[in-house]
């Protein structure tokens with residue numbers, strides 16, 4: 096039943112899409128996050144950043160994660176890649192990734208196996224393109240690097256095919272192609288062999304090896320930059336980050352993330368630092384690319400308008416917990432959690448008084464007891480201070496962690 100009190104009433108971007116609800120029931124789970132807890136051990140104290148997150152990511156969907164700054168969106172998704180930087184640590188819970196249906200427990204995998212997975216299967220678009228790009232390398236080479244790390248065999252195979260054609264030519268061109276072909280075949284047959292290692296110490300032979308491989312990678316990068324809507328991609332390949340606008344830099348970062356055709360793409364506030372017009376272009380690009388690449392997209396933002404624009408389903412986060420999960424239409428039209436309602440009422444809209452959520456996101460060294468939202472919640476009851484509500488499915492596909500809708504208490508054990 097629609098909730099007229101909390102319905103902002105003007106988010107036309109959110110259309111009812113029955114296929115989203117239907118497909119959410121049919122889709123396979125691609126990633127399962129269970130009771131995830133992350134701590135940061137700082138001089139000021141232990142930051143209880145993520146406090147028992149449960150979340151499913153469905154194959155092929157766009158899951159929006161929304162919440163104020165500091166609510167744990169980035170840290171949750173770093174944990175999804177088992178990539179929490181020191182002084183942080185995953186202290187409990189597990190992340191399971193279903194690769195072609197086979198479960199891989201990422202929280203138990205060793206670093207070498209994880210490195211193979213990151214970039215190739217699960218990739219990330221960073222919030223700040225300036226920080227993601229190295230100022231001293233050409234942007235094209237930076238995209239190519241990801242391709243060469245994860246798709247070297249494919250590049251060697253393609254280089255061999257190209258050289259086989261070229262070697263049919265006569266004269267110097269054919270002879271050079273045959274020499275390169277010999278090196279390429281050696282690399283393909285025994286990529287870690289001693290002969291290849293010795294050969295690559297000789298500069299001219301190293302050049303024979305690299306030039307066909309990097310030419311193949313360059314072809315891929317130029318094609319990818321074209322898909323990103325970058326005009327004259329062959330010229331842009333040889334430019335340095337400072338020669339490009341913020342929007343163009345972000346397109347390069349997106350190209351890098353997509354270069355290995357990942358199954359799952361995490362976009363961490365990819366438009367936060369861009370002008371609104373560029374933001375709209377990048378959002379359109381992301382939607383288009385998702386269709387073309389068929390990836391699963393996890394889109395992080397603090398902006399409810401962007402959530403309405405991009406998501407199939409939405410997870411709302413507050414102070415290290417998931418408060419509510421629903422398909423985007425249900426979330427906007429029938430929100431349940433007081434925090435979600437607060438976020439919706441805080442969307443600026445013509446003719447409507449802006450209602451900010453009172454108070455601020457708490458310090459997570461000493462977070463509030465029980466429901467972490469209770470100091471800011473107009474509906475808080477005595478038990479909200481004592482117990483933490485569990486995230487429970489109260490209607491099909493609609494989960495909420497709030498005692499207004501159920502009595503179930505989360506397991507608060509497992510703390511250090």
Ligand SMILES: Nc1ncnc2c1ncn2[C@@H]1O[C@H](COP(=O)(O)OP(=O)(O)O)[C@@H](O)[C@H]1O
Pocket residue numbers: 135137142144162163164165166167168169170171181182183459
């Ligand atoms: N390197 C770090 N050291 C200490 N605390 C951190 C670190 N990174 C994140 N945190 C804390 O973890 C919590 C969640 O942060 P984050 O996931 O970045 O929030 P969001 O992405 O929602 O803005 C915050 O309280 C933040 O202060």
Ligand code: SF4
Pocket residue numbers: 432433434466467468469472473474475476479484496497498499
């Ligand atoms: S559990 Fe209590 S404090 Fe928390 S959101 Fe619900 S009513 Fe408010």
Ligand SMILES: [Mg+2]
Pocket residue numbers: 168169170363
């Ligand atoms: Mg963040």
